[in-house]
Amino acid sequence: MDEAIRAAAMDAYDLESLRNSAALNRITDFAAALCEAPVALVSLVEETRQTFISRSGLDITETSRETSFCAHAMLGDHIMVVPDATRDPRFVDNALVTGDLHIRFYAGAPLISDDGIPLGSLCVIDTKPREGLTPLQMQGLSTLADNVMARLRDSRDAAAWRATERDTRRRLIDSEDRFRTLADTMPQMVWSTLPDGYHDYYNARWYEFTGTPQGSTDGEGWNDVFHPDDQERAWAVWRDSLTTGNPYQIEYRLRHFDGTYRWVLGRALPIRDDTGRITRWFGTCTDIHEQKLALHEREVxxxxxxxxxxxxxxxxxxxxxxxxxxxxxxxxxxxxxxxxxxxxxxxxxxxxxxxxxxxPSAQQDSLHGLLGELFEPYRRDDRLPITITGDEIAIDDRSATPLALLFHELATNATKYGALSTHDGAVDIAIARDGPLVTMRWSERGGPVVVEPVGVQGFGSQLIELSAVRQLGGTVTREWRAAGLVMTVSVPLTAFSRT
Incomplete structure (x- = not known):
């Protein structure tokens, strides 16, 4: 493989914008969890080194190419598995095997560009020999590698879009002929419209993709090549952009020349004169069909x-x-x-x-929704004796477990000894966001007279402390009022959700 061609291909992906991105970090985190491996990397192999633009379980950001396992993996068509590197002639003397990293097991899915250029691999690494990966892990690693390539393509397309936007603005000053030459050399479908939205130009890629005769999609004819289920929605978004001048962006299915429908990302920006009046719209259509399929497979x-x-x-x-x-x-x-x-x-x-x-019917990132789900078993006839009020707080899978333990223990204790042990007893939960903190106040009423317990904390109280303090990083205060227990839990907002 010509290294100059590989270097040019990598430059097109704007890799610096992807380094340690949240999207790629989620992929390597999931790959490590899926394959039960301590290390997962997105490794791109350059001329003299391999660099890790995303990594889970490893501090170093690069190694020399001569020690790279991924340099071998990227040349194959399938996942390369090395069960025990000390028994593989290619790697037995490798510094990554004999040195501090102590690599024993390796599995890498190749990252190949659309035009067949090997870029690197998505790999998982273990310091212990293993027989290999399960079929589900193999399928999952391949799917995640496809998702990495989708992210790389997004970065490349975004970089191309930015470059195209700059070039378009400059070339429009010179002549429309230069713009047409540029547009026809682009991998994306390019189109432009008059200020009222009348389509009057498509580049060669549009006609190659759709197979429509030259000029047949001018005006409003473009909508005929959209999937019937997407036509009304596409028209609505386009009319909104024409009315407001806001950038146009939508995903829809476009009829391919072979008669199938493929998912496409449509984008457009207005060109304005010195007075702010829109003089033209320029847009692109990017084929994202494979990316959509990969994302669907990942969801499954x-x-x-x-x-x-x-x-x-x-x-x-x-x-x-x-x-x-x-x-x-x-x-x-x-x-x-x-x-x-x-x-x-x-x-x-x-x-x-x-x-x-x-x-579920409730929004899945909703603290109110989670608590409503947890307290449903405490319903009495048609009445839920636990009322939840206050601010809505976004949660995720990380915080759901300690929150569930915390409020389950409170409800269980209230059922045994507190307000919920009587028919007319009730609990009020008030949630308030105060800057960087969230305060959750549990107030019992209508139950037996409360007396502060004396002695060693019970297991349930210890679980409350474990959940609220150790796992969520919060504080707990209790007020043993005669009318009922009042407990206030203050937790950092960042503990509820990663975003």
Whole structure:
């Protein structure tokens, strides 16, 4: 492979904008978790080095190319698996094997550009030999590699768009002929319209993609090549841009010359004169069909993994019940433990990836929604004795578990000893965001007279401290009022969600 061609291809991807990006970090984090490996990398192989633009479980950012496993993996058509590097003649004397990194197991999915240029690999690494990956892990790693390439293409397309926008503005001053020459050499479909939206120009790529006769899509004829289900939506977005002057961006299905429909990303910007009046619209259409398919496949895998985790909760709960039947003295503890596991299962089921049919009615990143799901078993007839008010706080899968444990323990204690132990008792939960903190106030009323307990903390109280203080980084204060327990939990806003 000509290294000059490879270097030029890498330059087109604007790699610096992707280095340590959140999107790629999520991919390497998921690859490491999926393959149960301590290290996952997006490695791009340059002329003398390999550089890691995303990494999980590793501090270094690059190594020399001569020690690179990925330099071998990128040349193949499939995932390269090295079960034990000390038994592989290619790597037995490799410094990454004999040195501090102590690489033993390696699996790398090649990253290949659309025109067949090897760029590097998405790999997972372990310091212990392994037999290989499971079929699901192999499929998942390939899917994640496709997603990495989609991110690289997005970066390349964004860089090309920025360059095109600059070039277009400059070349329009010179002549329309120069613009047409430029547009016809672009990999994307390029079009332009008059200020009222009348389409009067398409580049050669448009006609190659759609297979339509020259000039047949001028005016409003372009809408005929859209998928019937997307036509009304595309028209609505385009009319809004024409009315407001806002940039145009939409994904839709465009009829390919072979008769199939492919997903395309349409973008357009207005050109304005010195007075701010729109003089023209210039736009592009980028084929994103493979990216859409890869993302869909990734969602399917995520849903399957989460479904299996949900089943594990059910299995554990069943094992506890089975053990309790043979040990009657264990039954009270087993009941508490089973309820805690059920609460964790409900929290996981609330935030896990869902299909449209299984998705909960409440918004999945909603603290109010999570609490409503957790407290549903406490409903009495048609009345829920627990009221939730105040600010809405966004949550994610990381915070859902400690929040579920925290409020499950509070509700359980209230059912045994507090307000929920009586028919007319109730609990009020007030949530307030105050700068960098979120305060959650649990107030019981209508129950038996409360007396502050004396002695060692019970296991439930310890769980509350574990969840609120150690896992969420918050503080807990209790007020043992005669009318009912009031507990205030203050937690940093950043603990609720990664974003």
């Amino acid at each position: 895998i995520s849903q399957e993994l989460s479904h299996r985790i949900k089943n594990i909760f059910a299995v554990i709960s069943g094992l506890i019940s089975f053990a309790a039947r043979s040990r009657p003295d264990f039954a009270p503890i087993a009941a508490d433990l089973r309820q805690r596991i059920t609460a964790l299962g409900r929290a996981h089921d609330f935030v896990r990836p869902h299909s449209p049919a299984s998705r």
